[in-house]
Amino acid sequence: MSESGIAVDTVAEEFRVAEEFRRLYGAGPEGVWAAPGRVNLIGEYTDFNDGFVMPLALPHRAVAAVSRRTDQILRLHSADVAQGVVQLDIAALEPRSDTGWAAYPAGVVWALRAAGHPVTGADIHLASTVPTGAGLSSSAALEVVTALALNDLYGLGLTRPELAVLAQRAENAFVGVPCGIMDQMASACCTDGHALYLDTRDLSQRQVPFDLAAQGLRLLVVDTRVKHALGDGAYAARRAACETGARALGVRALRDIPYAHLPAALDRLAGAGQSEEVRRCVRHVVSDDHRVERTIALLDAGALRAVGPVLTEGHASLRDDLRVSCPELDLAVTTAVTSGALGARMTGGGFGGSAIVLAEEPDTEAITKAITEAFTTSGFTPPRTFPAIPSTGARQVRL
Structure with a gap:
């Protein structure tokens, strides 16, 4: 190993x-x-x-x-x-x-x-x-x-x-x-x-072909070493909120809400007295579906570098709307972006776990070093970083 x-x-x-x-x-x-x-x-x-x-x-x-x-x-x-x-x-x-x-x-x-x-x-x-x-x-x-x-x-x-x-x-x-x-x-x-x-x-x-090396790019995984456990109820609570939102909107699943209709859907939920938590979960899911569609369009066009900002936007949604991030994940993402990464976000169920970082290959060593130093300065356990190879x-x- x-x-x-x-x-x-x-x-x-x-x-x-x-x-x-x-x-x-x-x-x-x-x-x-x-x-x-x-x-x-x-x-x-x-x-x-x-x-x-x-x-x-x-x-x-x-x-x-x-x-x-x-x-x-x-x-x-x-x-x-x-x-x-x-x-x-x-x-x-x-x-x-x-x-x-x-x-x-x-x-x-x-x-x-x-x-x-x-x-x-x-x-x-x-x-x-x-x-x-x-x-x-x-x-x-x-x-x-x-x-x-x-x-x-x-x-x-x-x-x-x-x-x-x-x-x-x-x-x-x-x-x-x-x-x-x-x-x-x-x-x-x-x-x-x-x-x-x-x-x-x-x-x-x-x-979908995903040849980062051919374009001089690398996707890094930053394992924060903060262990998550999806069986503790927080993940299930987010799922329940999504299902509540879908029922309130009269659709089989949130996938059926077009991104263009999201503002109207949120207004409808507010008018029906649905909680802020339900509205935030709906906003994240509908917008993240849209981010997947944007990403596939960029990959089909060969515009891998343009995927970076979409990743960072996705992290903000996971952090602020779904609220499944943690200080270590936020620090990894912020440090990566300010150190020159094209984009970064947490990946997986959250509450710990890993972030991904899209970067130019020559910049990866400096970005990795900056993240490690930021964790040390903040008193966090040093993360483990490695390339994500499809x-x-x-x-x-x-x-």
Whole structure:
């Protein structure tokens, strides 16, 4: 591993996972699979509003060595948790019965069986380089790698979007986090060198070339090391406010409010006595959907540098309207922009986690240094900064 946390020898990594599986379970795995974390370029809190998002997969990934069982037993082990093998009876799996790491792969087994798929057990060993609590979808990577492995081993014939939907159901219903579909779709469907332009209503997608290096640019991830936990109610509260706003406006989801109609919609909500919180959430979601559309138009035109101000505008909306930022994220964004970045914003669910910074490649070292110094001056834990390299989605990596 490098200091950035990116695997520098993936073949060796996969071999280690397979060998640890053999040590734990007494025989080699039937295969090894990998699924990445993601960073979201633009479109935050829009996915559970049937809106648009644009994530890209990271080189960081969850790797799973897996074999089938026929005795209704699920055995789970993680190289990243100081815990032994967790053994579960898959027939007894119950939603929200476990709040630890094992709930994510166990939830996938539960979701597959609840959908009628004949999964009869598994031995799984997991290792991940996706930072936890950093807003980079470490949980989705665990879910998707488990879903893909079981799909392949049991010959279920599910498509990548279908696997993503089942993984989302695992997180929603089994783990208890009311996330949208973006994270799982990104982990399952992203391709190398591209951003994923996704319509979360019908799951239609387009792979958009995202070759920053060709234009002398770099996208940085700044992990503030402020851990977030989306299961603590704040994320659910924002979702509930969005749903309240949609009902009050008489639409299926906030995606159905055109950006040009936003002022009238806000006036209508105020007239109906809806709270300021509901109005702020509506304003953010409708405007962020519009920012995704602006970004895709800029990328299609080859105007990558012009995306920078859109990112910074998005951060202001997340900070002031949705109110999901934190002092460390705000400091990272402000420092990056004042140090010469083209644009920056928090990414992911917020309340901690990571920011992204779009910058000219020669400026990245100075920007990284300025952010680190600003954190030190403010008494914050130094952040970890690394490049976001658009990478491939979930796949089998070893037989």
